[in-house]
Amino acid sequence: MLIQTNVYTKRLHLRKLEQNDAASLFTIWSDPDVTRFMNIDAYTTEEQVLHMIGILNKLFEENKAIRYAIIKLDTHDIIGTCGYNMFDFENEVTEIGYELGKTYWGQGFAAEAIQALLDHAFHTLSLHRVEAKIEPNNVNSIRLIEKLQFSLEGTKRQCEKINGKWIDLHLYAKLNEASPT
Numbered sequence: 001m002l003i004q005t006n007v008y009t010k011r012l013h014l015r016k017l018e019q020n021d022a023a024s025l026f027t028i029w030s031d032p033d034v035t036r037f038m039n040i041d042a043y044t045t046e047e048q049v050l051h052m053i054g055i056l057n058k059l060f061e062e063n064k065a066i067r068y069a070i071i072k073l074d075t076h077d078i079i080g081t082c083g084y085n086m087f088d089f090e091n092e093v094t095e096i097g098y099e100l101g102k103t104y105w106g107q108g109f110a111a112e113a114i115q116a117l118l119d120h121a122f123h124t125l126s127l128h129r130v131e132a133k134i135e136p137n138n139v140n141s142i143r144l145i146e147k148l149q150f151s152l153e154g155t156k157r158q159c160e161k162i163n164g165k166w167i168d169l170h171l172y173a174k175l176n177e178a179s180p181t
Contacts, residue, residue, distance in 0.1 A: 003066050003084075004124060009116045012109065014068035014082065017056055021069050022049040024078035028101040037138040038099060039162060056083075063087065070100065070113050079104040082113045084121070092128035094121055110144055118148070122176040129176070133169040142170065150174045 005016040017025075026049045028034055032042040043049055059065035067083035080100035087094050096117050100110055121127045132150060134141045146152075150172040158166035 002124065003060070003063070003087075004120060005066070007068065007116050007120055008073075009112050011073055012112055012116070013071040013073055014113060014116055015071060016060060017053050017067050017069055017081065019050060019053055021078055022046050022053060025049045025053070025069070025081065028078075028080060028099065031102060033102055034099055037135050037141065038097075039160065041163070067097075068113075070098075070109065072109075079109060080113075082110075082117060084117065087125075089127075092126070093131065094125075094127055094129075095131040095133065096121075097132075105140070111148060114144070114148055118174065122178065127176060130174050132172045134172060136168055136170055142172075145172050148174065 007014040023046060026043060026046045029038075029040065029043045029049055029052075035042045040052075043052075056065065056067040060067075065084055065086050067081050069078045070080040070082055071078055080098065082096065082098035085095040085097045096114065098110055098114060098117075118130055121130050130150075132141075132145050133156070134145065136142075136155070151174070153171045153173055156169045156171055159169055160167050
């Protein structure tokens with residue numbers, strides 16, 4: 001599979017994370033409002049960001065996942081990240097994840113980035129299914145995914161443990177309608 005390390009949209013450049021993204025990402029990943037529904041606590045040091053970039057890039061080298069910096073084309077600012085949390089090429093499935101810095105919420109950037117991930121998954125990687133797992137209280141993310149025509153398939157009850165507490169996750173999916181059944 002050829003996983004592209006650069007994807008472009010009308011307003012955005014999605015680029016595989018690099019170590020020199022750490023300072024920009026620290027600003028985003030240190031904000032508790034941004035990390036509230038991520039499976040991380042708000043970071044307190046740039047070293048934590050560097051460590052996470054290393055983990056994510058190792059997963060890319062192993063063809064298991066990729067995380068992109070979301071960069072505004074007009075300013076070249078990193079405004080968040082998105083990507084494929086895992087690949088199951090045998091079953092033609094991936095799972096997406098995303099977050100934006102608070103300054104960029106409500107401007108359509110997340111929808112644009114996710115649509116680019118969907119296009120890449122379905123048309124370049126020839127995957128059949130894209131999943132998103134979302135906490136039930138994350139109403140903004142649910143609204144976004146439903147706008148992009150993902151279907152709610154059910155709730156995975158107490159499926160992840162965060163800070164010693166079990167949480168539920170809604171499972172959403174979108175199928176590649178062009179792929180053979």
